[in-house]
Amino acid sequence: MAYVATRGGEYAIEQAERLFRADLGPITRERVDAVRTGLPYLIDRLMGEASLYEPDLAALALAQAGGDLYEAILLLRAYRTTQPRIAVADPIDQPDLLTVRRISAAFKDIPGGQILGPTLDYSHRLLQVDVLQGNDYVPEPVIPAAKPAPATQPSLTSWQKAQGLIPNHPGETVAPEEIPDLTREPLLFPAARAHKLQSLARADTGGTLALGYASMRGYSAVHPTVNELRLAYAPVRLRHPSGTIFSAGRVRVSQTEVISKVKELQLGFSATFGWNEVKVIAAATLDLASNQPNPHPAANEEFVLYHTEPIESSGFCIHFKLPHYVTFQSTPDALRRVKTDKDTAAVKPAVTEKLAPQQEEVAL
Amino acid sequence: MKLQELTKPWMAFNYGFLDESAKREIRRRILKAIAVPGYQVPYASREVPIARGWGTGGLQVTLTLLKPTSVVKVIDQGSDDSVNASSIRKFVTRVGGAVETEDTMAATIIQSRHRIPEEKLREDQVLVLQVPNPEPLRPVQPDMSVAREMHGDADYGQLWLVLYEQLVKSGRIMQGSSYPSMVNGRHVMTPSPIPRWDVPKLNQAGHLTILSAGREKRIFAVPPYTRVEPLIFDDVPYRVEDHQDKTCYRSNVTGFFMNELPQEDGSSQYELSDSHFGVKHIRKSEAESVEIGETWYKNGRMD
Numbered sequence: 001m002a003y004v005a006t007r008g009g010e011y012a013i014e015q016a017e018r019l020f021r022a023d024l025g026p027i028t029r030e031r032v033d034a035v036r037t038g039l040p041y042l043i044d045r046l047m048g049e050a051s052l053y054e055p056d057l058a059a060l061a062l063a064q065a066g067g068d069l070y071e072a073i074l075l076l077r078a079y080r081t082t083q084p085r086i087a088v089a090d091p092i093d094q095p096d097l098l099t100v101r102r103i104s105a106a107f108k109d110i111p112g113g114q115i116l117g118p119t120l121d122y123s124h125r126l127l128q129v130d131v132l133q134g135n136d137y138v139p140e141p142v143i144p145a146a147k148p149a150p151a152t153q154p155s156l157t158s159w160q161k162a163q164g165l166i167p168n169h170p171g172e173t174v175a176p177e178e179i180p181d182l183t184r185e186p187l188l189f190p191a192a193r194a195h196k197l198q199s200l201a202r203a204d205t206g207g208t209l210a211l212g213y214a215s216m217r218g219y220s221a222v223h224p225t226v227n228e229l230r231l232a233y234a235p236v237r238l239r240h241p242s243g244t245i246f247s248a249g250r251v252r253v254s255q256t257e258v259i260s261k262v263k264e265l266q267l268g269f270s271a272t273f274g275w276n277e278v279k280v281i282a283a284a285t286l287d288l289a290s291n292q293p294n295p296h297p298a299a300n301e302e303f304v305l306y307h308t309e310p311i312e313s314s315g316f317c318i319h320f321k322l323p324h325y326v327t328f329q330s331t332p333d334a335l336r337r338v339k340t341d342k343d344t345a346a347v348k349p350a351v352t353e354k355l356a357p358q359q360e361e362v363a364l
Numbered sequence: 365m366k367l368q369e370l371t372k373p374w375m376a377f378n379y380g381f382l383d384e385s386a387k388r389e390i391r392r393r394i395l396k397a398i399a400v401p402g403y404q405v406p407y408a409s410r411e412v413p414i415a416r417g418w419g420t421g422g423l424q425v426t427l428t429l430l431k432p433t434s435v436v437k438v439i440d441q442g443s444d445d446s447v448n449a450s451s452i453r454k455f456v457t458r459v460g461g462a463v464e465t466e467d468t469m470a471a472t473i474i475q476s477r478h479r480i481p482e483e484k485l486r487e488d489q490v491l492v493l494q495v496p497n498p499e500p501l502r503p504v505q506p507d508m509s510v511a512r513e514m515h516g517d518a519d520y521g522q523l524w525l526v527l528y529e530q531l532v533k534s535g536r537i538m539q540g541s542s543y544p545s546m547v548n549g550r551h552v553m554t555p556s557p558i559p560r561w562d563v564p565k566l567n568q569a570g571h572l573t574i575l576s577a578g579r580e581k582r583i584f585a586v587p588p589y590t591r592v593e594p595l596i597f598d599d600v601p602y603r604v605e606d607h608q609d610k611t612c613y614r615s616n617v618t619g620f621f622m623n624e625l626p627q628e629d630g631s632s633q634y635e636l637s638d639s640h641f642g643v644k645h646i647r648k649s650e651a652e653s654v655e656i657g658e659t660w661y662k663n664g665r666m667d
Contacts, residue, residue, distance in 0.1 A: 108441070108623045108635075122451040125413040162630050218502035261540065263533075296506075 024066045035059040044252060044274025045069075049310050050076035051183065051202040053251045053273050070314035077311055081183070088176035090237040090245065094155040097232035098250065102153050105226040106259060112153040117231055156228045157257055157267065166265050189302045196290075196305065200283040201272040204310035211308065212282025214298040220289040221296075224258035224268065224281075231275045256280040260288055380427040381459040386410050390428040390583070394574055397585035402547025403515070404498050404582040412578075419452055419477055420578030422494035426456055426475045429490060434462040437471035442479040442621070442637035449477070466640040469657045478541070480562040482620050482638045483657030485571035487588060493556040495577040498584065500544040500554040520544075520552050520595075527595060537600070546593045553584055555592070561604040561621045565660045566592040608664025612636040615645040619664030 036043060036059035046058045050073045058076060065071035101117025104110045128137040161168045174194075182198040191199065200208065216224060233250040240246060255271040258281065268288025270280040289299035297303055307313060380387065386408075393407040412420050412427075426436065436456050440449035444466040452475065457464050465471050468481040475492040485491055501511040504522040514520070523544050530538040541557040545566070555563050556575055566573060566586050573586040586592055596602045610622040613633045620641070622634040636642035641656075648654045660666060 107626055108443075109625050111626055111628045116447070121415070121418075122447040124451070124455055125415070156626075159626055159630065163626075218497070218499070218506040221503075261538070 020066075024063075027060075027063050032056065032059045032063050035063050041275060042069075045205055045276050045279070046072055046076065046274075048272040048274045048276055048279065049073050049202050049204060050080060051198075051273070052076050052080040070310060073310055074315070085181070085184070087238050088179060089248070090176075090239065092234045094157075094228075094230070094255075095152055097153070097230060097234055097253070097255070098151050099153045099230050099232040101231040102228065103226070104156055104228050106156075106228075110156050110228075111159055112156075113149065115149045115153070153230075160227075160265070166259075166267065187305060191301060191305060196287070196301065197269065197271070199305045199309070200270050200287060202310075203279075203283060203305070203308035204313065205276060205279045205282075207308035207310070207313065208279055208282045208286065211298050211304055212285045215285050215289040215296070216282075219296045220299040221262065221292055222260040222266075222268070222285065222289045224260050224285045224288060226281060227257040227259040227267065228255075229257075229277060229281065230255045231277070254280045256284040258284040258288055262292060266291070377459055379460065380430045381412065381455075382410060382424060382427050386424075387428045390424055393583045394425065394428070394585065397574065397583045398572070398587045400551070401587055401590050402551030402553040402584055404512075404551075404553075404584045406581055407583050409578045409581040413455070414452065416579040417496060418448060419475070419494040421576035421580075421583070422475045422477070422492045422578075423452060423456070424578060425492045425574050425576045425583070426452075426473055427460065429473055429492070430456065430460040430462055432461045433472075434460065435465050435470055435472045436460075436462050437465050437468060437474045439474065439476040439479055439481070441477060442623070443639040445639065466643070468638075468640065469655065478557050478559075479621075479637060480558055480565045480660075482636075482641045482659050482661065484660055485569065487570045489571045491571055491573045493558070493573060493575045495554070495556040495575045495582075496579070497542070498554060498575065498577040498580050498582040500542070500552050515551060518550065523552060523595060527597070531597075531600065536603070537596075543594045546591075546595060547586060548590050549593075551584075552595065553586075559605055559621060560594070560602070561607065561661075563592070563594050564602075564604070564666050568592075604666075607634075610634045612642060612645075615642045615649070617642065617645045619661060620659075 036055050039059075039062070040055075042062065043055050043058045046062060046069065047053050047055065049069075050058065050061075052058070057079065058072070061072040061075040061079075062069075065075060099115065099117075101119065102112070102115045104114065131137050157166060160166045180192055180194050182195050182202075185195075187195055187199055214220075215222065231252070231254050234253045235250055236248040237245050238248050252274050253271060254275050254277055256269070256277070258268045259265055260268070266288060268284040268286070268291070270283035270287055272280055272283070286299060286304050289295055290301040290304055292299075295301075378384065382390075390407060393405045397403065397405045409421065410424060412423050414420060414423065430436070436453060437444065438449040438453040438456070440446040443449060444453075453464050456462060456475075462473075468474065468483045468485070471489060473490050473492060474481065474485070475494065477494045480491065480493075499508065499511055500523065501514055501520075504526060505511045505514060514522075527537050527539065527544075530536070539560075541559050542554045543560050543563050544552050545555050545563055547553050553575070555566060568589055568591065569586070570588055572588055574583065575585065576583045594602050605621065607622045608619055611618045612620075612622065612635050614635050617636060621637045623637050625633045625635060627633060636645075644654045644656050648656065
């Protein structure tokens with residue numbers, strides 16, 4: 001980034017970048033592997049916000065950016081945009097998800113059961129300081145259940161719809177090639193639902209949390225309850241031009257439906273790449289809150305979607321480091337002009353008043 | 365005198381996890397809360413090793429009240445064995461050397477999330493309620509500073525208006541839990557998100573209730589034998605959940621607050637929400653000698 005004000009320009013700029021990279025040291029395959037295996041939840045968060053599912057590339061981006069998340073997202077999104085969109089995978093219904101964690105806070109138990117899966121929710125947050133003394137922390141082995149949980153789970157919402165607790169809005173069927181793609185089309189308001197959910201899926205976790213928390217805490221009319229939260233592997237099924245459907249692998253996804261009683265029970269939804277529960281709960285709350293008539297500004301759709309976009313917001317924030325002296329120049333100019341105008345208007349009579357008695361004294 | 369004689373041997377954690385100055389502050393705030401029933405006393409809520417919003421407020425009060433002879437029961441939604449309840453109970457006994465119990469009658473401190481036990485509490489028992497949002501005015505005034513002024517002026521008109529609007533729009537008051545309640549005729553409090561069923565249990569109760577919100581940093585209290593009146597209109601009676609006639613499928617007990625359990629076939633089963641109360645009934649039906657305490661509700665009705 002060119003800091004034009006600095007004389008000696010290009011050489012200094014090059015050394016500044018070298019200084020940054022020298023602090024990080026060499027980026028090796030081992031380091032990238034260590035980042036990928038050691039920080040899976042950070043990788044997940046990054047892949048979600050970059051809307052690019054590739055753990056190796058995400059680990060590389062993180063290593064290369066020294067852990068600066070926004071820089072890493074930018075690296076990944078800039079890479080992503082060079083890739084062609086070659087196919088659209090088949091839609092995944094909830095019962096198709098290979099679910100490893102699935103909980104509901106709305107009912108004590110649900111058809112299919114509560115599956116805790118991997119979580120720190122109920123752990124005591126005590127630092128394993130012994131590790132720094134050289135005593136490795138080796139986790140206790142997991143004891144498999146006598147009866148393994150089924151790999152797939154039914155949808156709780158379907159049960160509630162069948163019960164008449166939630167209105168059953170008919171789903172739209174859209175041809176795959178007709179699905180609007182936020183990465184290729186601008187976000188316009190009111191946003192198409194597909195765009196809104198895509199935008200929330202790649203929204204900044206921190207920003208989504210801040211606005212979602214504002215909504216939960218009282219700056220909106222909704223009081224979310226987690227109807228169903230899932231961490232799962234979604235099969236990616238593609239259709240070959242010959243018509244056969246084949247699997248292109250699985251992606252880690254998180255998905256939440258929150259429920260709130262407004263006039264009737266209403267759902268908010270969010271799903272994203274990677275396992276990131278905070279993000280999807282906050283985003284689903286914002287989805288629900290922004291669907292209400294006259295939402296609080298913090299839950300207004302346009303406000304939320306514009307201001308949780310990580311690349312646009314972080315880029316704009318750091319752009320203020322760029323030189324602004326040309327535009328800023330007109331400000332001191334105007335200020336000086338105002339000051340001069342004021343001085344000439346105000347000082348003149350004061351001077352004459354002060355001078356007058358002095359002259360009298362002299363005269364005496 | 366040597367410096368060493370003045371200090372205690374080093375320990376990884378203080379008794380009860382919280383340091384003594386934190387406990388002293390919380391005790392003082394609790395005393396103030398008892399002195400001004402229903403008034404939200406701000407306090408410097410500490411970080412404890414569970415996540416904010418998971419009962420850190422209740423936990424700090426429990427840790428402060430704790431002594432080695434304490435008998436602690438922790439409830440989550442009525443249940444002792446739910447993950448969060450057992451995690452908190454384990455933590456409390458780990459750092460406090462107290463005794464764990466699931467029996468309401470045996471406990472000296474009961475920390476609870478969203479329920480008051482069905483068996484009546486005694487004067488020597490303390491109920492600690494975890495509170496996610498201590499501010500009853502939040503739905504009408506999200507700004508805390510303004511809401512505090514409204515409490516000062518006992519300006520609760522907007523709360524009545526919300527209830528009235530629900531009546532007009534839906535034909536009945538729709539407030540599910542956290543039913544705003546006037547304490548001692550002065551402060552309106554939220555009784556934590558306990559169901560409407562549990563609110564009458566606070567009125568003129570023999571036990572002390574301490575309500576603590578860790579994330580929002582507020583403690584308030586209902587002292588023993590204090591009026592707690594849900595906000596109701598003269599001509600519209602307070603209605604609790606229609607659970608009077610539901611029967612627990614496990615214990616066959618009727619007339620208490622139930623959990624609805626959705627079934628595969630689209631129907632629902634019901635089970636007692638107060639899990640240990642249910643366990644006692646099952647044991648009794650199997651001819652074990654079990655002492656079941658007096659309950660607030662009798663045959664699904666409260667007199």
